[in-house]
Amino acid sequence: MTASGQANLESRRHGVARLFPAAGLGACPAHPDVPAAARPPGETTEGARRCQRWTLAVVCLASALLLFNVTAPNVALPAIAAELSAGFSAQQWVLSAYALVLASLLLAGGALGDRYGRRRLFLLGLAGFWAGSLLCTLAPTSGLLILGRLVQGAGAAALFPSGLALIAAEFDGPARARAIGVWGASVSGAIALGPLLGGILVEAISWRAQFALAVVLVLPTAVVGLRHLRESRDSAATRLDWPGAALLTGGMVLVIVLIQRGNAVGWLAPVTLAMAGGALLLFGLFTLVEFRSRTPLIAPALMRNPTFLGATLVAVVFAAAGFAPLVYLTLFLLQVRGSSPTVAGLEVAPFAVASLVVSLLAARVVARLGVRVSLVGGLVLCGVGLALMLDLGAESGGLRLLPALLVFGIGAGVVNPTMTVAALSTVDAAHSGMASGINNTARQLGIAAGIAGLGAVFESRLADGTGSRLAAGGVPGPQAVAAAELAASGDVDGAARSLGRAATALVPAxxxxxxxxxxxxFLVGIGVIALGVLVAAVLIRPAGAPATASVRTGGFTVVGDAGGRPTDATCTHLDQISPGVSPGTAQGCEDCLRDGGTWVHLRTCLSCGHVGCCDDSPGRHATGHWHATSHPLVQSFQPGEDWAWCYPDELLLAPRR
Structure with missing residues (x-):
């Protein structure tokens, strides 16, 4: 980068810095401008661990609030509709607006955090999420509620990737894996508890309490974050691909609006066809821009990778057919079965619990069966779960749903982590952040598209069926059609008033x-899942080491991920092991020895033989050696230990036997 370019970059960073200083109140010093954790000069081990604990707590709480706001509003829709006179389309937008904005801005949010500072963007996102939650809490109309959800989504798009990056910058090696595991558990718990806790808040207080919860909890979270989060950024980060971000966002918005408005304006109406053509044009231009951009949002190499493409498509399919049907199942429990919001939350809880438990065991399944078989099997179980829910009636009790939700949840628990493994297993370390961001974007796009698409099918069939039954009961055709359309749009009371004396026929119809x-x-969802099975079977390729690996790997092989669990991932740095490398010393860490110390927990660099110490705290010399030299592989130098570790791939290695 030229001197003028570097100066321009720093001036932009400092512009953002005026909003949030780099170190909060001096409690935790900022990281140096490096892409990963390194202990600042003068920091003690206890100080580093204190910052780690606060960082993990703040990020976990904030991320849990984001995911709670994905699932909790499901059980509040009837209450929102009653108080704000929100029709069916408005109810869909209350759910999908949040996911749509989050999907549209997620990649840009990660890139901005890398460039301008993850702490700053995290706090900006937290402020945006608080403002959106406050607007939702106070919204007097459905339009302002949807606007609040849009603002929430924009804040979440800044907060979500920056939070994960803060954890990655604060922790190293196995400690990082444990921290991400805690983060994953908090996110999964928020998703699982969302409908239940949301239902309790709706019944005990109001639907507004769901959003007020974030208003209350974000404030202390922000205070702790200002004091204890420390700044980190990627010193190699370049300018954001603004044209690509705008084209991708525009294309996704057009697709969702098209799906959501198709019933109302007509699927072959000029405006619908214009939106379809505009979306195709924007996606085509986005592809051209990415192939020509020096800093693309989505690297062209990923677009050409069949396994990555397959994993991304499976993420869209799974989110659309795995989340959206539960939205309409919840409405069925509330409006047809007559369940209270709390009871409805309890009735769908078996899905969330099964999914959470199985996801913790999915790594073992993948290690035994492979990524492709696991994905196909998990998707098939999801389809079976939906099939078991066919032909539900007003008399269908919780026991009727229990086996279906358990099977559906088991399938989701297998698919959810495995598609991320598939997306990351075929990319090098330089593209792992981008691959993860694309995978999360695909999930949120699938949620928004699934709610809109399945909602269009649901509303159409509900209107047709209600109108036909009213007409069969003696209601004049035009009057039956008008009443049915009112009922399907969410205005059941208005439909009853329009029928006059024939209103008694409305409820059974x-x-x-x-x-x-x-x-x-559910049948459409099964069809979408079948498409996902086909995509996984055709595009997902079995992971494996390169054909020349046995010649160039120095006799090492991958035995586990960052947590020591079996994995199909391939280490992309095994060819950088220098044959016959000798340890630089047998007396202790070379860097510590210069200061008169003899620190243990030693690692030997497999590229040059440097011996450095390493433990769970940031900035130990083995890790520092990697940051300084980019030598990726180390081997334990402790007696009786022969395992090795790849820093950029975060994989556990062992000598071939």
Whole structure:
């Protein structure tokens, strides 16, 4: 980078820095401007660990609030509709607006955090999420509630990737794996508890309490974050691909609006066809821009990778067919079964619990069966779970749903982590952050598209079925159609008033049609899942080491991930092991010895033989050697230990036997 370019970059960083200083109140010193953790001069081990604990706590709480706001509003929709006179389309937007903005801005949020500082963007995202939550809490109309959800999504897009990056910068090696495991558990717990806790808040206080919870909890989280989070950024980060971000966002918004408005304006109407053509044009231009950009949002190499492409498509399919059907199942429990919000949350809880438990065991399944078989098997189980929910009726109790939700949850627990493994297993370390961001973007896009698409099917079938049954009961055709459309749009009371004396026929016609429309939604979901099975079977390739690995790996092989669990991932740095490298010393860490120390927990660099110490605290000399030299592989120098570790790939290695 030229001197003028570096000066321009620093001036922009300092512009953002005026909002949030790099170190909060002097409690935790900022990281040096490096892409990973390194202990600042003068910091003690206890000080480093204190910052680690606070960072993990702040990021976990903030991330849990984000995911709680994905699932909790499901059980609040009837209450929102009643108080704000929100029709069915508005209810869909309450759910999908958040996911749509999050999907659209997630990649840009990660890139901005790398360049301008993850702490700053995290705190900006927290402020945006608080403002959106406050607007949702106070919203007097459905339009302002949807606007609040859009603001929430924008804040989440800044907060979510920056939070993970802060954890990655604060922790090293196995400690990082444990920290990310805690983060994953907090996120999964928030998703699982969302409908139940949301239902309790709706019944005990109001639907507004769901959003007020974030308003209350974000404030102390921000205070702790200002004091204890420390800044980190990627010194190699370049300018953001603004044209690519704008084109991708525009294309995704057009697709969701098209799907959501298709029923109302007509699927072959000029405006619908224009939106479809515009979306295709924007996606095509995005592809051209990415192939020509020096800093693409999505590297062209990833677009050409069949396994990565397959994993991304499976993420969209799974999110669409794995999340959206649960939205309409929850509405069925609330409106047809007559369950309270709390009971409805309890009734869908088996899905979340099964998914959470199985996801913790998924690594063992993948290690035994491989990524492709695990994905296909998990998707098939999801399809079976949906099939077991066909033909639900008003009399269908919790026991009728229990086996279906358990099977569905088991399948989701296998698919959810495995598609991330598939996405990351075929990219090098330089593209791992980008690959993870694309995978998360695909999930959020799938949620938004699934709610919109399946909602369009549901509303259409509900209106047709209710109108036909009213007409069969003697209601004049035009009056039956008008009442059915009102009921399907969410205004059941208005539909009853329009029928006059025939209003008594509405409830049985509506509830029966609701159950049949839900069956159609599940059938469409099964079809989408079948498409995902085909994609996984055709595009996902079995992972394996390069054909020349046995010649060039220095006799090492991958035996586990960062947590020591079996993995199909391939280390991309095994060819950098120098044959016959000798340790630089047998007396202790070379850097510590210069200061008169003899620190243990030693690692030997497999590229040059440097001996350095390493433990769970940031900035130990073995890690520092990697940051200084980019030598990726070390081997334990402790008596009786022969394992090795790859820093950039975060994989555990062992000598071939």
């Amino acid at each position: 509506y509830t029966t049609s609701f159950s049949q429309a839900l069956t159609i939604v």
